[in-house]
Amino acid sequence: MSKDPDWWRGAVIYQIYPRSFQDSNGDGIGDLGGILARLPHVVSLGVDAIWISPFFPSPMKDFGYDISEYCDVDPMFGSLADFDALVAAAHGLGLRVLIDLVLSHSSDRHHWFVESRSSRDNPRAEWYVWSDPRPDGTPPNNWLSIFGGSAWSWDPGREQYYLHNFLASQPDLNLHCEAVQQAIFETARFWLDRGVDGFRLDTINFYFCDKALRSNPPLPVEDRNDNIAPRVNPYNHQLHLYDKNQPENIEFLKKFRSVLDEHGAVALGEVGDAQSDLEILGQYTSGGDKVQMCYAFDFLASTPLTAARIAAVYERLDRVAGDGWVCWALSNHDVIRHPTRWNLSPAALRGFLTLTLCLKGTVCLYQGEELGLPEAEVPFEALQDPYGIAFWPEFKGRDGCRTPMVWAAEDLHAGFSLAPRTWLPIPETHIAMAVAAQEHAPEAPIHHYRRAIAFRHANPVLARGRMEQVRAEGNVLSFRRCDDTAEMFVAINLDENPAAMPAPDGDWRPLGAEINAARPGADGLVHLGPWQPSLMIRRKEAGWRV
Incomplete structure (x- = not known):
C-alpha cells in the first residue's frame, strides 16, 4: 500500500453499509465478519479505500447514527477483535479504511447524555445544547428537525428543552464546551490507534449552533429545493442561518486536523446544506489545515445531471471553493439510488460512471452501485426507517437504498444471509442482478465499473x-x-x-x-x-x- 500522504486526492472510495453488506452469523443483519469475507469483491473493483457506515453500540433508532458508545463495536456487528481483523485484512489487500464518526449528536442513551440530563449542575450539564423555555413555555426558537417537527424536546427533569437536529433520541452535543471537544479528539485517537486511515464525518456543518439561539428567517418559496430534506418537509421553509454552518466550526476543524496529522489520517466531511453547500465545502477544505475533502449534495439531488448543470456546478466550485477538494457521489445510504432517481438506461448508467471518474475530485461508490441496482420498493409494513414512517407515502424514506446486497441468485436471500428473514426484504428485481450472475455476463455493469476505475488509475492526470x-x-x-x-x-x-x-x-x-x-x-x-x-x-x- 502506497505511503503517499495525498493518496485521497482522486481516490475511489467504496461505501459499505454494514447492516446490508453480508451477514456472517445468520441473524439476518450484516456484520464486520461479513465485510471481511467479501473484501475480495471490493478489491476486484480496483477501489482505493472503503468507508464503513456506523457499527458502534446503538439502540438503532437511526440505525447506528445514534451512538451510545463511541469506542466499541455493537455486538450485532461483532467485536473490537473483529474490527481489528477487518482492518488488518483490508490493509493486507491494499485497501485503506475510513469509518463513520457521528460527532454532532449522540444517542440519548449515551452515558454523557444520561448524566447531562440528570441535573443542571452535574459535570456534564453543559455537554449538550440546553435552553430554558420562552415565557409562554414554548421552545426557545423556531428551529426544525430534519426528521420533522420542532428541533427541541422538553426534559421534565431539568425543566429545559434540549436540541436535536434529527430524532428526539439524538440530542445535539454542545461543541462550544471545550470538554466535549477533548472527548471527541480522544474518540478519534482511539480509532486511529487501531489503524483506521481516517473518517467520514457525518453532518460536518451541524457541529455548532448559534450560541444566542436566534431563530432562522423564512426561505422564499422560489429558493426551496429537496436536496437535503424531502419536498414535503417544512425544514425546507427556513434559511438555516443559525442552527448550523457557524463560524466556530472552522477553528474546531483545525484542531481536529491536528489530531488527524498525528496519525497521517484523512477526513471526508458531509456538508448538509441546500443553499450554500459548495461555499461551506470550500471553507472546510481550503488551506491544508482543516479536513482534506467534503462532499455536497449536487450530484445526489433529484434534479437530473445535464451538461449545463454540471458546467454550472464547476463554475461555482471554482469561484467559491477553488482551493478546496470535493468528493463526488451519485448514490449513498440516504438517497434514492441514481438509476431510479434519474430513470437511467444501462448506457446512461455507464456514461455517468465514466463522467464521474473523469471529473476533478475524489469519488465515492455505494455498495450495489456496481451492479446497477435500482431503488427497492419496500412496503410500509416492512419499513424500518423512522424518516420514511413519519412522511409516508409522500416520502418513503431511505430503506429502498439500504436493502441487502445480492451475491448469488441461487442462494438463500441471494447469498446475503442464512437467516429465515433479513432485516429488510430483498426485492426480486435485485436477485437477477447478483454479483455471481454479472461475473458471467460481459455487458453487465460490474465489468464497466472495473474497466472505468482501472482507466482512471492508469491516467494519473484524472486523479489530481x-x-x-x-x-x-x-x-x-x-x-x-x-x-x-x-x-x-x-x-x-x-x-x-x-x-x-x-x-x-x-x-x-x-x-x-x-x-x-x-x-x-x-x-x-x-x-x-x-x-x-x-x-x-x-x-x-x-x-x-x-
Missing part, C-alpha cells in the same frame, strides 16, 4: 490534474484535465440521442476503447453515440507545454 475549459454545448459536456506531464480531453454525450462535435486541435491520441470511447472521424468530427465519451491525451514529450 486541474480541470479547465468546462463547456456545455447542447447535451455534450467537455473539459480538459491537465498536469505537468499530460493534458486529457474529455467529452461525453449526456443524452439518448447521438451528437457530434469538432475534434480538438493538436496532436492527440485517442484513449478508452475499453470503456467505449469514440475516436475522431475522417471528417474531423467526434461522433458520439448515446451516453458515449470521447477521451484523448497528449503528453509533454509530444510537444505540448503546460
Whole structure:
C-alpha cells in the first residue's frame, strides 16, 4: 500500500453499509465478519479505500447514527477483535479504511447524555445544547428537525428543552464546551490507534449552533429545493442561518486536523446544506489545515445531471471553493439510488460512471452501485426507517437504498444471509442482478465499473490534474484535465440521442476503447453515440507545454 500522504486526492472510495453488506452469523443483519469475507469483491473493483457506515453500540433508532458508545463495536456487528481483523485484512489487500464518526449528536442513551440530563449542575450539564423555555413555555426558537417537527424536546427533569437536529433520541452535543471537544479528539485517537486511515464525518456543518439561539428567517418559496430534506418537509421553509454552518466550526476543524496529522489520517466531511453547500465545502477544505475533502449534495439531488448543470456546478466550485477538494457521489445510504432517481438506461448508467471518474475530485461508490441496482420498493409494513414512517407515502424514506446486497441468485436471500428473514426484504428485481450472475455476463455493469476505475488509475492526470475549459454545448459536456506531464480531453454525450462535435486541435491520441470511447472521424468530427465519451491525451514529450 502506497505511503503517499495525498493518496485521497482522486481516490475511489467504496461505501459499505454494514447492516446490508453480508451477514456472517445468520441473524439476518450484516456484520464486520461479513465485510471481511467479501473484501475480495471490493478489491476486484480496483477501489482505493472503503468507508464503513456506523457499527458502534446503538439502540438503532437511526440505525447506528445514534451512538451510545463511541469506542466499541455493537455486538450485532461483532467485536473490537473483529474490527481489528477487518482492518488488518483490508490493509493486507491494499485497501485503506475510513469509518463513520457521528460527532454532532449522540444517542440519548449515551452515558454523557444520561448524566447531562440528570441535573443542571452535574459535570456534564453543559455537554449538550440546553435552553430554558420562552415565557409562554414554548421552545426557545423556531428551529426544525430534519426528521420533522420542532428541533427541541422538553426534559421534565431539568425543566429545559434540549436540541436535536434529527430524532428526539439524538440530542445535539454542545461543541462550544471545550470538554466535549477533548472527548471527541480522544474518540478519534482511539480509532486511529487501531489503524483506521481516517473518517467520514457525518453532518460536518451541524457541529455548532448559534450560541444566542436566534431563530432562522423564512426561505422564499422560489429558493426551496429537496436536496437535503424531502419536498414535503417544512425544514425546507427556513434559511438555516443559525442552527448550523457557524463560524466556530472552522477553528474546531483545525484542531481536529491536528489530531488527524498525528496519525497521517484523512477526513471526508458531509456538508448538509441546500443553499450554500459548495461555499461551506470550500471553507472546510481550503488551506491544508482543516479536513482534506467534503462532499455536497449536487450530484445526489433529484434534479437530473445535464451538461449545463454540471458546467454550472464547476463554475461555482471554482469561484467559491477553488482551493478546496470535493468528493463526488451519485448514490449513498440516504438517497434514492441514481438509476431510479434519474430513470437511467444501462448506457446512461455507464456514461455517468465514466463522467464521474473523469471529473476533478475524489469519488465515492455505494455498495450495489456496481451492479446497477435500482431503488427497492419496500412496503410500509416492512419499513424500518423512522424518516420514511413519519412522511409516508409522500416520502418513503431511505430503506429502498439500504436493502441487502445480492451475491448469488441461487442462494438463500441471494447469498446475503442464512437467516429465515433479513432485516429488510430483498426485492426480486435485485436477485437477477447478483454479483455471481454479472461475473458471467460481459455487458453487465460490474465489468464497466472495473474497466472505468482501472482507466482512471492508469491516467494519473484524472486523479489530481486541474480541470479547465468546462463547456456545455447542447447535451455534450467537455473539459480538459491537465498536469505537468499530460493534458486529457474529455467529452461525453449526456443524452439518448447521438451528437457530434469538432475534434480538438493538436496532436492527440485517442484513449478508452475499453470503456467505449469514440475516436475522431475522417471528417474531423467526434461522433458520439448515446451516453458515449470521447477521451484523448497528449503528453509533454509530444510537444505540448503546460
